[in-house]
Amino acid sequence: MDSNDEKLGESNAARCDVIKARFQTSYQPRANDHFELNVDIDIPGQGVTAIFGESGSGKTTLLRCIAGLESNVTGRLRVNGELWQDHKICLATHKRSLGYVFQEAYLFEHLTAFGNLQYAIKRSVQPANSDFLEQVINVMGIECNLSQLPEQLSGGERQRVAIARALLTRPKLLLMDEPLASLDTPRKLEILPYLERMRSSFNIPIVYVSHAVDEIVRLADHVVIMQSGKNIAQGDIAQLFSRIDLPLGIGNEVGAILECNIVARDMKWHLMRVAFDGGNLWLPIVDNSDNSTLRVRVLANDVSLTLTPHSDSSILNVLSGQIVEVVNDQAPAMALVRLKVGESYLLARITQKSLQSLSLIKGKSVYIQIKSAAIVR
Amino acid sequence: MNLSESDIATIWLTLKLATTVTVLLLIVATPIAWWLAKTRSWLKAPISALVSLPLVLPPTVLGFYLLLAMGPNSAIGKLTQSLGLGTLPFTFWGLVVASMVYSMPFVVQPIQNAIEAIGNRPLEAAATLGAGPVDRFFTVALPLAKPGFMTAWVLGFAHTVGEFGIVLMIGGSIPNETRVVSVQIYDHVESLQYAQAHALSGAMLVFSFVVLLVLYTYQHKRKAIGMTYGQ
Structure with missing residues (x-):
């Protein structure tokens, strides 16, 4: 545990500041339909930042740009002092120290849950030691699932394994794309406490995409609001939620x-x-x-x-x-x-x-x- | 069953040909299948059509063009001659090349279907976990597409064993060089050796049935991706 805490401490010192992202990209999702993303945000290099907006507002595209999964993106991305993209360089996804949790878990179906975790550990720049592995497994509560194949897991368990897998890459930035959206309400309520534990147990900056206000108020410290491919507001969560000029939830x-x-x-x-x-x-x-x-x-x-x-x-x-x-x-x-x-x-x-x-x-x-x-x- | 020595030799030659062709085809067809599964280029339709031509063309047409393409006055013929390999028609390797063209769609399509069924997401997930492109191919795409590769292997092998017209056009019937089982049966029948034709034909029938039985049993069990025969 001690060595772990030290390592976490070190990376804390290095992650002085902010995540600066500026992206422009456009594509045609369907014929006669043109989507343009134009984002310029500075978000804190720690805590949970929620990207909020209705579907089609470009939240997921923004996250994919940060991960380097979108092609034809111009812009600039600096994550806590590390340059990931500018007009000259663009790191490939596998060279970026990030974890990504997709809406669906996308576990590797040919590997057991533990095999999925090992896949991440083997490819990490600083591979997780057994203490860290144990901690991640505990926090996500997947001790009993390790030997199971993904097809044997429930939706909630799959997503918890996927989150553990992302954490085990020891990312400098964790990206989460509506990790609860594909689950029904009971499963959502089952996972939210794990997300809260994850947030408080690991000192990793998290960018969390969601259109669900209840998830955001529980998890986020900072919010970016997206509309039609643009960031229209950002700030501290309490500050943003007290504004009435923003589309932050409707009616009730x-x-x-x-x-x-x-x-x-x-x-x-x-x-x-x-x-x-x-x-x-x-x-x-x-x-x-x-x-x-x-x-x-x-x-x-x-x-x-x-x-x-x-x-x-x-x-x-x-x-x-x-x-x-x-x-x-x-x-x-x-x-x-x-x-x-x-x-x-x-x-x-x-x-x-x-x-x-x-x-x-x-x-x-x-x-x-x-x-x-x-x-x- | 009374198989003569020359019958046994044709069986060995057939197995050698089918194995060689299948191994080479898996190597050649995988990148083609990958490209066809991933590309958005306008070239996808023409290339797909080209690869699938052997499904509809009579083997004689294909054989005829291959004969011209590999003949002594063609570019390929001149190249093989200048390399000291002689010309390819009526040799084992000429048969290998022709069989590869002929069996190509049976290998490309199951692999392409499997890769399309996997989609991009597992590969993207692997990339976010730090896996580079080659790593992703061998640790994610290949294992997930395994049923497709199995189908491709079985179909490629079986189809090569079963070919006749193109063998006759390109290979003729040279013992231990190009005389495969199907040609041998033809020769037996032509010379009215029905007993021997029966033995070999029966063996082929059983072999083909067993191969397809194994394939469909496996498909049924795995309910796996990319397993459709032909299409």
Whole structure:
């Protein structure tokens, strides 16, 4: 283990900075259909960066450009100080120190699960030692599957083996292309905890492509939003999810993210008080709240606004804040209101009728009632 | 079964020819099949058609052109002569070349189908795991396409054993050089030696049936890729 940690430490020191990617490419997916990718992004050289966008927005193409799997791409790619592509050079995929998890697992059907892992280890520049191998197998929970052939594995197991295989190349960058998209909801929920463990166990920068908001709020630290082949916004996840000018989820999915610390536990009522940059919330104590930092998602649908504080309400969490922006929702009856609370932002989805009867306009101070908040991580 | 010494010799010659042709064909056909499976070039259709010609042409037509192509006044003939090899028609190696052309589609198509069935993704996955192109071919494409190669081997071998017209055109009937089983049977029948024709024909019939039986049993078991006969 020690030697492992040292190695991880070393590569940490080397991976000073950022991943800079600039790509242009175009192709014809179908006759009379032209797709053009034009991306220029700087993403942090650590943590999880989600590439978010609807299907056809170029997320997967961008990931394939980073991996060197697309041909006819011009651009420039620098990964934590290492040049992978510019106008003169373009490293072949197998020369790039990356791991790639495809939407389907694409395990080698002629090899056992363990054979698949060995395939990666043998070709790694710094082959994984047995400690690291054991750690990866543990974290992905595939101890029992090692001797099985891919066709004997369930969809979830296949994907976990594929992720382990990618990790065992000891990549400087892990690319994941909607790894849960081909799975049904129970399988998704089965794998998400493994992804979370992977994120916290291995210090590898991850670029995670997804169109599922629930995956992104659980996993990502940083988000890039793609639309029609272009990156239209990027930034810290809490910052981006509090904006209402972006296509980040629709209707019931719209919600702000707060990064919180647990400050107190009230065992009598089974509640805990968490603090964020701007206030406090009372939340039910959850079993896995050992770590003191939490990510809380407050859906815009669960937020209502009042002009005076109500002491006779069942709602526990009432904050005071200021309206900074109001826009029409996609549903004609609804409006989205962006609120500033201290240094943080919340979103509220209310009816146009209430908006007018309470004359809620930009700059107005309001009381914010939060009916429920979900601890997503 | 009373096989004469010359019958035994033709059987050995046939097996030698079929083995030589199959081994050489697998080497030559694999890159062609790979290219046909991967290319988006406009040349794909003409090359496919060219490779498949022996499926539809009478062996005599093919044999006739090959005879001209390898004859003493042709470019190939001049080359082989200048290399001190003489001319190829009516020799074992002339028969090998002709058989390779004739059996080509039976070897190319199963391999091409298998490679197309694998698709690009397993190869891309291998590339992301650090495998270079040659490494990918031998450790991913070849094992996954194995059923296709097996089919190609069996069909190429069996088809070469079974050919007649092109052998007659290019090889004639020279003992221990070009007289294969099918030609020997023809000679037996022509000279009204029906008993000997029976023995050899029976052997061919059993051989062909067993080969196809093994092939289809294997196909059925593996439900494998790229196993269609001809197409």
